[in-house]
Amino acid sequence: MSPVALITGSAGGIGQALVTRFGAEGWQVAAATHRGGELAADLADPDQVGRLVERVLDRFGRLDSLIINHARLAMAAVDEHDPVDWWRIVDTNLSGAFCLARDAAPYLIAAEGSIVFIASEWGVSGWPRATAYAASKAGLIGLTRALARELAPTVRVNALAPGAIDTPQMEVDARDAGVSIGEIRARYARGAPLRRIGTPTEVAASVAFLVSSDAANYTGQVLHPNGGTTTP
């Protein structure tokens, strides 16, 4: 029977590329998005996370890979960000990820599977007016390191920290910076040694690698598809 991957944030730019890539590789894909459908869930709510994992198991009978890709992002200065909204970002991105990993762990252990967290370059380097998002993404990297040790040697846990990727998120960044989408793309491209932004398919390829047997000796690691922006 084909292995099963639960992919969150499956309707977004990177999410769609993940669904396509995993489908092409013969995975059964449990595609979850807050935007609706059979596996719709508000991942900031631990009860809904628990029910999502149950629904995936009811429907597919097993779980081999957990790809935590969903994210919420709103830009605001630290002292102007309503704490309720600030925490909603952290709870969706980080608490939702934690609860998913905790609730899915028994099934992933049974399948000797793996977890991939999609973090962000902003969680590594920080970004102004994105303290909640940066905190949540840095928290995912911490979670990667803790769970890699705790779930070893059965389940491998890794993360990706993409730089600027050509997704609808570019529109949000452009709005926040008060420039056109073309200008924000060009700005990010200028900031990277490779002089371009990344594509969702490249991110999906890195995730496919991390869950594959080619990456059998990787755990607790963070890959940085970012065109070289964080080269020390």
Place this chain on the structure above:
Amino acid sequence: MSSPLERSSPVALVTGASSGIGAATAERLAASGYRVAVHYGSGRDRAERLAAAIGGAAYAADVADPDAVAVLVGRIEAELGPIELAICNAGFYEEQPLAEVTDAAWRRTLRVMLGGCFHVARAVVPGMRRRRAGSIVTVASELALVGGIGIAPYVAAKAAVIGFSRALAREVAPEIRVNVVAPGPVDTPLLPDRDRQPDYTATIPLRRIGRPDEIAEAILHLAGATFTTGQVYSPNGGVVIG
């Protein structure tokens, strides 16, 4: 009545200052001329004794509550003066297998450790920015860099503190600096007994756990390091190298 000297002393807030690293930092700051707001969550007697001993004042608040922290900062600034230095240190340490971490335990860990930084920052940043001077030091942990077993909430929260601090450092520059201290094993009430045993300390390159005053020294350095922002400094005896 405060003397003119006391009124001109800069004010520092140290959260979680009733014991351990927080208490040592409060002492060290007072010795360097700060008036210290000794914040505590539960150790009231210890905090009041310490405040009295160092010429500061003790304040209670739940750092997990943004409104309570806003009130706390308002009181400190009214009673002691504008806060020039905020040390976000409040925290606790718990070990639990992943499967046994309740939703409430996860939430509390995040709200105290990460919230303790966010809630303080949002309350002190407007004044620091207006006065064009301020320094914030957050306290993370070496464990945020390397992980560990049975401590996923703690590691995630401390790693989140690092990400938060780096984002904040970019946002509030150039008026305000933000840095992180990520201590290794230190002789405080939070340290598990296991980490005091010779079979563990023998694995530490410097062959011992740290003292709270050594971490306080690192915090004091970062607080006044005028060309340093967004940095993570880990006094850890060599537990993490590279």
